[in-house]
Every structure is written in structure tokens, then in C-alpha cells.
Amino acid sequence: MTDTVLQFDNVVKRFGDRTILDGVSTSVQSGEIVCFIGPSGTGKSTLLRCVNGLETIEGGAIRFEGTPVQAKQRSIIDVRRRIGMIFQHFNLYPHLTALENVMLAPVIVHGENRKTVEERARGLFEKVRLSHRINAYPAQMSGGEQQRVAIARALATNPHILLFDEPTSALDPETVGEVLAVMRDLAVEGRTMLVVTHEIRFAADVGTRMVFLDGGKIVEEGNPREMLAAPRSERARRFLSTISNAAH
Amino acid sequence: MSAQLLSYTPLLLKAALVTIWLSWLALLIGAVGGTLVALARMSTFLPLRLLALLFTEFFRSIPILIVLFFVFFGVPLIFGLDLSPFAATTIALALHATSTMSEVIRAGLESVGKGQWEAARAAGMTYWQMMRHVIVPQALRVILPPSVGVYIATLKESSLASIIGYVELTKTGLLIRETMGSSFVPLLLLALIYFLINYGISLGGAALERRFHVNTRLMTAGAGQ
Secondary structure, eight states: OOOEEEEEEEEEEEETTEEEEEEEEEEEETTOEEEEEOSTTSSHHHHHHHHTTSSOOSEEEEEETTEEOOTTSTHHHHHHTTEEEEOTTOOOOTTSOHHHHHHHIIIIISOOOHHHHHHHHHHHHHHTTOGGGTTOOGGGSOHHHHHHHHHHHHHTTOOSEEEEESTTTTSOHHHHHHHHHHHHHHHHTTOOEEEEOSOHHHHHHHOSEEEEEETTEEEEEEOHHHHHHSOSSHHHHHHHHHHHHHHO | OHHHHHHTHHHHHHHHHHHHHHHHHHHHHHHHHHHHHHHHHTOSOHHHHHHHHHHHHHHHHSOHHHHHHIIIIIHHHHHOOOOOHHHHHHHHHHHHHHHHHHHHHHHHHHTSOHHHHHHHHHTTOOHHHHIIIIIHHHHHHHHHHHHHHHHHHHHHHGGGGGGGTOOSHHHHHHHHHHHTTSOSHHHHHHHHHHHHHHHHHHHHHHHHHHHHHHHHHHTSTTOOO
8 A cells, every 4th residue: 555655775875985874775655754863973864865866875776766866867857856855954045035945946947837836835835834924035034934945945846755854953942843843744744754853752753663873774763652662772772862861 | 739639539439449349258258268167177077177277277377468479479370370469369368367257156156055056956956957046146146246357357458459469449549649749648548548447347346246235135144054
């Protein structure tokens, strides 16, 4: 009943002589919300960036909806057009208004009609609760607002999967909640999401699967609540106790 | 004497237009060439990067007059191709403008944060879509101010054309001076005309910058990364 959207097959990524991803294999089914957790520098973000070819891989293979993801090939553009990405630092286009940010890709990349796109964009602003900020420039908005615009921008092309790269890490604490709330809404809609995050509570509440990475390897994966309650590996147990201490 | 000078006014105006046209053409070629060289310098292909670096350093280090001599006297010798003084001057100025503009454009493109390139790529844009809609609009605010300076420099350097006998503004002034018994007045007049043209360009550039500034103010924070 489920389709495999994404398949990682023994993925290896190196920066120079440093191995960032050391043989990662897993797959993502349609409708899954997979949260990647783990200590800093263990390759969580890198893994996410390999999915849409922002990084090249040195070994193994990634398949997205059956297509091999090859960062240097022209085919990558077709892959990217079906993927939405949300960055830690938002990366909104500063020379465009919020509305123009959301409309750009559907109009120029997907060649959609401007009117249709604008209508859909307005709906997306409602969804992320920013209808009143439609004509603001990114620099005029708070971090939380910018990130919600970035989510609307990612949704505008009707992506088959959403990649969240530490979406709340650059936010002021008081705006984290509003971004997580929007992400919860998306989860309820049944969207396929890959989330790199340090928000353990969010991962436990919303995630359908939790993947713990350490040293470029998947150490443990499974049901988030079960994993939080009783991690099987020593490393996951230590990591989870550190961050749950920090959270309280 | 002033009556005589007055009768030369149409001649000087025409010469001023020739100078403006000549340097504008060189700047345009320099902007296009500079863009290509800047992209080559940012390429991932090492030989291309080295070639662009060599080009930039070469033309930055050699006096324009020498380049002009090479083009005007050298090209006919080597390629058997006779160049008019106008063509030779345009080429020499354009080569120099290209090397200067390539640095200006590179600085502009590199001022656009890595996150912008990634956001555009992640959205599935082709290289040219990304350049046209995301990178260049942001780079322009960095590229524009020094470009005005390059245009002014090119316009002043175009006076070198008088040495190979091309009748632009300086040469016209010198010819007029000869008919007036080596008077000093035509030189003063020349300086005044150059000043007026370049001051005009400065003002125009400043107005253009102000128009950009409205947007720049809106897009300062949260842009980078």
C-alpha cells in the first residue's frame, strides 16, 4: 500500500579525506515523517543535501521515485523540481517580496500561469498564517516569519517530499513554536517529510520514524516514542539523555 | 579669438560624441567580456580558471597605450588585417575594460551568499534561470557603483587614441590648437568638456544607485549565508 519515495543504498560522502557519511542505507515510504537526530557533525544535514544533489556522493546510490540522484547530471533538475527544501537560514530571495519568493519557482521553473500561481500562493500564505505579510521583504520579517515563507515557497511547486534542514536552529526561541506548528499541520496532511532537527519533542510527537546517526552511520532507527523511551544502543541512549537534560 | 573658438563648437561637440560613443562601446564589450571572464574565473574547470586569471592579470598590468600599439601596429603585421584607428582603440579599451569589469563582476557575484545559489538550485532552476532571477539582481547593487568608475576611466583613456591619429575629442582639441598658434585656451576647453561629460556620468550613476538603494535598504538583513 505504500510506495518507496526515496532509497539510500550504502551512501558514502567524503570531504577531502574526512568521511562524512559512511555507508548509509535506509528508505522512505510515501507519507512517512522521518526525523534525523544525532550529535553535530555526524552528517545529518549532509545526508539531506545529497537527496537533491546539493552535495555529490562518493559511493553508493540514492534513488528518488526510481530515478538515480546524480548531482552533476542534467537529470538532477528534474529530481529537484519534485522536491521542496527548507534551509536552516531560510535563504529567501532578499530582492523579492514574500509573495514573489513563493511565486518564482512555479512561474519560471514549472512554467505555470501567473494568475493560477498567485491564487495558490495566497492560499499557502493563509496556511502558514502570514496573509498580512504578503508584500513584506524578507529583511522586514522576523526569523519565524521568514521560515514560514520559506515553507510556503517549498510547498508552492507541489513537491512529493519536503526536506527540512534544521528548520528551527537559527530561530529565536519565541518563534520556534510558530514554525513547528506549521510543520505539524503539514504532517497531518500526510506529507512525506525528512527532518533534520534537534527538537526531540517534535520528532517524538510528529515523526513516524526516528533515525539516529552518529559518525556518519545509522546507529539506530525505529518508532520515535519507543526509541525515546528505550534506546537500544548505548550511543543513542547517551545522546538522548544529554539533549533531554538540556531541554528541561 | 573667442569668435574663432566659437566657430569650432560644432566640431568639438561632434568630437565629444565620438569620445562618448567610443568609450561606451568599449564599456559594453567590457561588460559582456568581463562577465564571461568572471564566470570563467569562478568555473570548476581549472584550465579555464587559470586562463581567465592570466587574461585579467595581463591586461591589468600593461599600459593601455602599449596595448593600443599592439592592436594598431601588431594585428596588421601578424594577421595581415588592417584595423582602423577607431577599431583599434575600441579593441584596446575593451580589452582593458574587460579585465577591470571581470574583477568588478566577480566581486558582485561572490557577494551573493552561498545560500542563495543553493535555494535557487534546490528549486530546480537551470543555471541561467538562477543567474537571471536570483543571482544577478542581487549582484548588480555591488557591481553598479564601480562600473560607473570604469566607464569614466575608459572615457578618459580614450584620449590615447589621439596618438594613433584618431580624431576624437582630444585630437580635435589639439588640431584646433594648431590653427590658433598653440594657444592654451583649447586645452582648457578640452579639460572643461571632459569634466562636464564625466561629472554628468557621475551624477547619472549616483541617481541610478539611489534608485537601487531603496531596494537595498529593504534587503540588507537576513540575506546572506
